[in-house]
Amino acid sequence: MVPIIERQPKKQRHQQLLRIIEENPFVTDRELTRLLKVSIQTIRLDRMELGIPELRERLKLMAERSYDAVRSLQLDEVIGEIVDLQLDKSGISIFEIQKEHVFSRTGIARGHHVFAQANSLAVAVINDEIALTSAADIRFLRSVRLGEKCIAKAFVRSHSGGKSKAKVEVFTYVGDEMVFQGHFVIFRSAGERANEGGSERADRD
Amino acid sequence: MVPIIERQPKKQRHQQLLRIIEENPFVTDRELTRLLKVSIQTIRLDRMELGIPELRERLKLMAERSYDAVRSLQLDEVIGEIVDLQLDKSGISIFEIQKEHVFSRTGIARGHHVFAQANSLAVAVINDEIALTSAADIRFLRSVRLGEKCIAKAFVRSHSGGKSKAKVEVFTYVGDEMVFQGHFVIFRSAGERANEGGSERADRD
């Protein structure tokens, strides 16, 4: 028979080990011996069984991830991926809701992420040196869930030549269902060119 | 006389060294000897003079930075630190604008981060199982810059017992200057307080 009285402690230790390293990847094997009250060899056997790399490898992996992340997230001025952009006219971006965007208990996206996509797009679509959100009126029409792809469409409604404000409407869809709508007032820097090409008027709403 | 014919190569090498490590922090001293055609001792003397830590230290620093970033950005359900919370009444949170929150060119905070703080607080202040932003009307009164501390104050204006919507006003200040105001409509789940488990609000999930 399998000595379950012996087996349990090992599995429990494995669970503890995973938990400890999860919440502090910077721990050395020697420190783990003090936490788990077993020899360093046992720690190393455990790591092997669990496929946990050594401290230096863990740090290297984290560094590589963050190196990529810094390049792709922080330097990125836009939340979501812009797939179409006609400056001063319209734009489309796609943003997939991942687990870091949702309430973990419910799997529902936190509102400010949906807002962030729309806000980024509204700013990006303005063809000017500086564009800042000045005001917004927004509606969350239905909650967005983990894994759903949000497609935001922005339309510049007015960017009248001399003025320093532009109005942008953004509608966000999941599939063909509208989940968010926002009306943004974007402040723009003075130096705009005098092209007033957009004859679009409010053909919606 | 100073042997500038000798000095220049050294300074040039230092510049190269800085550039190489900047764009690839994962390089070892041994690899650098091949790139710079000098001995490994020279590489190490150069690193010392330039105050560049060894590979493992560099990786550790990157890992720590990314670890903090993950903790503060992704795992946190609330943007900003809540310093006071009176459920269904009011709340205060503090959020410092860091470089990942600003337009790199101008140093001005992107609107959705300021919004995120306010939105998080508006949701947190509602004492209910589920609270979701339903709509919001917001104004960015002045731009917020890198390094500024945003203090958001939320007030629940109506949470009439049976209703499923609450109104929350949030005002964000830098010093005594108001930089943002928002009027939120928060959807809440049926029960005003589910007495099923005790300290609900302790779990941020």
Place this chain on the structure above:
DNA sequence: TACTGAATTAGTACCTGGTGATAATAGCTG
């Protein structure tokens, strides 16, 4: 009872990517 076998512990050799110290050399320069 003695045997089996998993789990644990111990010990050794070796590895990478370094630090720190000391000393030898190269190359120019006044």
Place this chain on the structure above:
DNA sequence: CAGCTATTATCACCAGGTACTAATTCAGTA
């Protein structure tokens, strides 16, 4: 030539491991 800087060469040592072999413990059982 001496004097100087820069460079290179060794050597001992370190942390935090891997890889391997061997001993010990301890429960279950044939």
